[in-house]
Amino acid sequence: MAASSVCRVGCAAGRALLRGSRSPAALLTLTRNRGVVTYAQALHNIPETQVTTLENGLRVASEESNQPTCTVGVWIRVGSRYENEKNNGAGYFLEHLAFKGTKKRPCAAFEKEVESMGAHLNGYTSREQTAYYIKALSKDMPKGISHKELVDVAKQHFSGVPFTYKEDAVPILPRCRFTGSEIRVRDDALPHAHIALAVEGPGWADPDNVVLLVANSIIGRYDRTFGGGKNQSSRLATLAVEHKLCHSFQTFNTSYSDTGLFGFHFVCDPLSIDDMLSCAQGEWMRLCTSTTESEVKRAKNFLRNAMVAQLDGTTPVCENIGSHLLNYGRRIPLEEWDSRIAAVDARMVREVCSKYIYDKCPAVAAVGPIEQLLDYNRIRSAMYWIRF
Structure with missing residues (x-):
């Protein structure tokens, strides 16, 4: 421990005032x-x-x-x-x-x-x-x-807390094995369907994490309370607005010591499940095959903004320090994070996303009125594009 x-x-x-x-x-x-x-x-x-x-x-x-x-x-x-x-x-x-x-x-x-x-x-x-x-x-x-x-x-x-224990020692974690699978909890009494899709991601210390954070920033997130309408920077958000696909969606990259979960979650009306899932998986495939430099530049700026926002308040900074010491063995300075983000380009995003997403078996979780959710084999078949 x-x-x-x-x-x-x-x-x-401090604040600087413009005068004159x-x-x-x-x-x-x-x-x-x-x-x-x-x-x-x-x-x-x-x-x-x-x-x-x-x-x-x-x-x-x-x-x-x-x-x-x-x-x-x-x-x-x-x-x-x-x-x-x-x-x-x-x-x-x-x-x-x-x-x-x-x-x-x-x-x-x-x-x-x-x-x-x-x-x-x-x-x-x-x-x-x-x-x-x-x-x-x-x-x-x-x-x-x-x-x-x-x-x-x-x-x-x-100082009196021991570093090692003779009995009841903290166990060594067994290797985690990711398996493509699904869990469905149909409840037609709920007003909206909640769908999550994820593939296996890297552990905390893997350098691929920075690239995947950029990839998630390209997809972005959306909520109907957002302003901007169709003028969203995220392609998926634009589709969601134009075709009323969902109430909200967000991406996630959850890391552990030896593995992770890379995916997205959305909330939608029952009859929009198929269309929203198709568009979201289509964005995943586009990350693997045709990510552009302009998208990467925008995503990196978003990450930089989020990174500096970590300085806002003593509690998030304290948590950041503690998490870094446990997961990386040291506090990684923001300057180093910035250099890692700056090194990411479109080619890296395509390669790393292909490594973790393309033709991989996903884990699917669904709750609510989900009768229209496609069969797992159909969802799995959308994890690659046939290339000519």
Whole structure:
């Protein structure tokens, strides 16, 4: 079991005011230049993530800045994948048990102490991670939140936690085997059909992940509440608007230590299932055969925007640090992510998508009024195009 104690105290962003009389053309040029400079500064001026490993293997990471709030948490590399039939659900149970108080702090006193600070305490359990974190005002931290002081606090509270266990050891995960399959839960009482389609994707550390993120950004996402109508940058979204194919769709690239799921999910009316699925699979095939450089350029800009958005708030940054330490063994700087994204071109997208999507057996999950959902063999047959 590996754990990381993570602290984030965010940085305050300044504002620049435009003063004086400027022509519209000059103002537009200045705005463009400021945008480029701001993005470059975001990549280069991020505070350093300091990491210290304690004697028992616990890694303490911190990133200091001047925001009035801070987030402190513990990320542990264990989750539901480590459970078996005998202890299934134990991780989720323990996660909630931690909020029921202790001998020194009964539940009511514990909750009152947190609420009196105006703090937010939370936790979650996923397939491979368990996390507990608290977000509070920086002044409510026990000490001044330099890295050395955080390490001292970690030693005080976690130095007694063993790194290895003689009994009841954390099991080694068996190799995951992906199998094309389907699960259908027909319920005509539901107003809409929910359909998900996925193929096996790469694990966290696989470099193909960046290319697949670009591919997903090309497909994009859509919801009927979006503005723009037919003027969507995503081809699939444009089709969805023009032909009223769905209420919403989104792509996903879910990674684990040794495997992943790459796919899409959509919500539609019962009679639109066939058309929407056909268009979505058609976009997958187009990624494999005819992705263009203009699409890739737009998708990379979208990813850069999402990447910088990770700086918005101490909690997402704290979670990002903890996840990186567990999955990559280090915090990967945004500048490095940007260079990886910049290296992606249309040829890479076509090759990597062909590797994971083209002529592969998908996993299909469907819930709701799904009588019109095609037979699995028909869905499988749309995973390739006959080439002449």
